[in-house]
Amino acid sequence: MELHLVRQIAEIDRQAWNSLVADNHPFLRHEFLQALEDHQCVSAKFGWYPQHLALYHHGRLIAAMPLYAKTNSYGEFVFDHSWAQAWQSVGLSYFPKWVTSVPYAPVTGPRFLIASEQDADHIRTLLVQHLQKLAIEQQVSGWHILFADTLDQAWLNQQDDWLIRHDCHFHWYNRGYQSFDDFLADLKPKKRKNIKQERRKVVDAGVNLVRLNGYTASDQDWQDFNRFYQKTFAEKHSLATLNRGFFQAVAKALPDQVLLVMAQRDGKNIAGSLMFHSDSTLFGRHWGCVEEINSLHFEACYYQGIEFALEQGLKRFEPGAGGEHKIARGFEPVISQSAHWMTPHPFDEGLAAFLQQEKAMIDDYFYQSCLQSPFSSPRE
Structure with a gap:
């Protein structure tokens, strides 16, 4: 050897x-x-x-x-x-x-x-x-x-x-759900109602969510997402280590494993979340926005991911580190x-x-x- x-x-x-x-x-x-x-x-x-x-x-x-x-x-x-x-x-x-x-x-x-x-x-x-x-x-x-x-x-x-x-992290598990409504039915009535209200707030704000992969995301989409990503780190006075070239290189190399959720209003991208998936698991990684809209973060980073996992038959969703706020949205410690x-x-x-x-x-x-x-x- x-x-x-x-x-x-x-x-x-x-x-x-x-x-x-x-x-x-x-x-x-x-x-x-x-x-x-x-x-x-x-x-x-x-x-x-x-x-x-x-x-x-x-x-x-x-x-x-x-x-x-x-x-x-x-x-x-x-x-x-x-x-x-x-x-x-x-x-x-x-x-x-x-x-x-x-x-x-x-x-x-x-x-x-x-x-x-x-x-x-x-x-x-x-x-x-x-x-x-x-x-x-x-x-x-x-x-x-x-x-x-x-x-x-x-x-x-x-x-x-x-x-x-x-x-302690928080993961979502697909327990044989056939749809997002099946998942909601597994929750306590108050939690189910809260999630429906959060999703309704995004719709009422005139925001449309689009799921893209490495094939369908355009250069403009990646340019916008990189701007969102950089802005998030700047606001936290933290160090942004990734860049547009990296995002596009991964999207080109692994197009089927990229999930880019873009939030659009009036035809423009205003927020986005980036996820990747294996054959069994969805991984949430980055989020950023240029407009603050009530519950949009939850929609783009969690609910869109859960829907995607259900559609693809994925077993688990790891949304990232920390955050007890994930519990009320169906993620388990x-x-x-x-x-x-x-x-x-x-x-x-x-x-x-x-x-x-x-x-x-x-x-x-x-x-x-x-x-x-x-x-x-x-x-x-």
Whole structure:
């Protein structure tokens, strides 16, 4: 076997990489990751340095992993600023660190991409042992695997030298609904009424919603959406890392996996939300607008997504991180996990106590969120 770390995903054959991607996961496809690199969304400017892993057996790619060296913690959605401060307080360098995740996207998915005929646990062990040794040689502070899917996370949970952090997200599940009305019928009357009222407000405001994909969205649509996206980050005094070139490159490369919802009034785009989907799951990512209209955010980001998921037979909808306001709109609390391996450091007891306290807080938040369920019958 030969294991390589590469600075550009273009150094790995596209078809070979994609053959390892389960469920046609859009954020793990070669085209998506390459578009991030080609359009400088992950680059030294933003503190993301690609060094993707590729494992070959007799010249054939049998395993791979998205991997980045990071010089900051931006765009990860697992917040470790206090860890960085602790390292700095004793004169240690927290950066660079390694991160295995999808940049700027708190989406779940496989993190060890392994050929189906391989012994997955053996390959995971092989990759982890090699990278841990390399991390020590390269003097990185640690390696963070974020939002791994159930199979990868279950394996990581069994490893004694990995720390596990918990968070709470909100996902929508298709429980055999045939239509949006079927979904509404599963809600308590008051919640059902509120959603209908929110959707009516958008209609009454003279707004028309249009669903587009990579084939049907025009250059003007992407220009407008990029303007909405940039405006959202500017208003939050945050850093916009994506750009029009990236959006259009992904739309061209993965046209069937893009869902661009544009809100139009008087023939002009005034707001938009961007989503992507695998064979089973819809992922909501970005939203922006130039006109504030009551309930338009909920319509464009949630209800249009739910309708699309139902039409396409998708099983789940991950709308993004945070937000208890999602509960009243049919999204259910879900515990997410991330795994963290640290090179030798003086904070073993402190991190253990931190993680225990954090888990207790997340467990309580999850429980309180469950109590707010909008559904008429208990969820499984």
